[in-house]
Amino acid sequence: MAGVRVIPRLDIKGSNVVKGIHLEGLRVVGRPEDFARRYSAEGADELIYVDIVASLYQRNSLLDIVERTASEIFVPLTVTGGIRTTTDIANLLRAGADKVAINTAATARPEFITEASRMFGSQCVVLSIEAKRQGPGSWEALTDNGREHSGRDAVAWAREGVALGAGEILVTSVDQEGTGRGYDLELVRAIATSVPVPVIACGGAGSPSDVVAVVETGKADAVALAGLLHYGKSDIGSVKRALATAGIEVRL
């Protein structure tokens, strides 16, 4: 079985890594190059870069950072934020990304997922879903960093995205994101058990045991971590050891 992937997520604004709560209230925590290098050395299985302002200002500003880090880091790099066209994807791949995650542009025009996966392969196209709980067992997919409603049910949208060609799903709980109170296990499980492709759980990890829970209970295939790592509360080795101790395969 493929090991559970532990994936640091760097939210990037300009030339800084930032961190917020519920995708808002941002603080600068450091430089992306430094984080990427450190996490790669510590055993990150992949990296996710989130260009958190791109979808607001409709521009891509991450290309330089991707280019600077890709020449020295040889694990898969996923980039997300403001990707609207296949040209955007081509530019990111050229700069050094291996995959892209699409949210806002896909909800606006679902065919974009199909176009992107035909052109670059499904393995390159991750559907990013920012989900907000509406009630028991019900979540809405939001867009624009959790600011706008899409009117789509998150679980149904995940299924549709896979049918359109997405090769993985990145699911972020807007409710849990940045709180350190644990993942939305029910949300992750609802999506992970509904789609045939890998699901990356994101938002809320406050301890290695939260990560174990989202794999055991949430059935996540991979976990994205931000604040837990950035503030030094834990590290990749501790998270992987906790997973291994629980009998979950990881790359050590």
Place this chain on the structure above:
Amino acid sequence: MTRVTVVDYGLGNLFSVARAFRAAGAEVELTSDPGAVRSAERLVLPGVGAFRDGMIGLRARDLVGPVVEFVRSGRPLMGICLGMQLLMTEGTEFGDTSGLGLVAGRVVTFGADGRPVTGKIPHVGWSKLAPAGRWAGSMLDRIEPGSSVYFSHSYFPAPTDPAVVLATASHAGIDFCSFIRRDNIQASQFHPDMSGAVGLAIIRTFVEQRG
């Protein structure tokens, strides 16, 4: 400096492959030109996506003949992911499609032979390489058995001659062929360019091997 020619037949992200070979000390040329393939010193056939699209991409650029000629000349070729699969006799994704026929066997998906599949397909992530043949003298020479490498695929080759299989990996309860070597051909189902230090060591061995 060793020159490595990477075949661009329109499928997948070649930049990641090119960067990794450069980091391993090679001078990298990306090309779709049949002449450049014919005159290459070392050839890399990368690629991701469907078998049929891969063959269409090679044919559209008149690259089938040059790649086959290159291999028959005895110079070293490395296949990666779809590039490995295309070396086989036949693919089975979206209908049976003839491949380059450089290694006998078919390209199949998990469970195609009736074995139960107990996990998600595509197989995306890191899995361990288990020896199935002699690694000494191959690109796997410098890595430890059990090293993890990065996969992203739904299909894999099933060579007719088990002796060409140097490594297997296991996913969803199924052991599958992950690395083959036949004479001057070596090929991986995983992505060495995304497999961290282990992947770079594999690439470096290819770059430094005597041609």
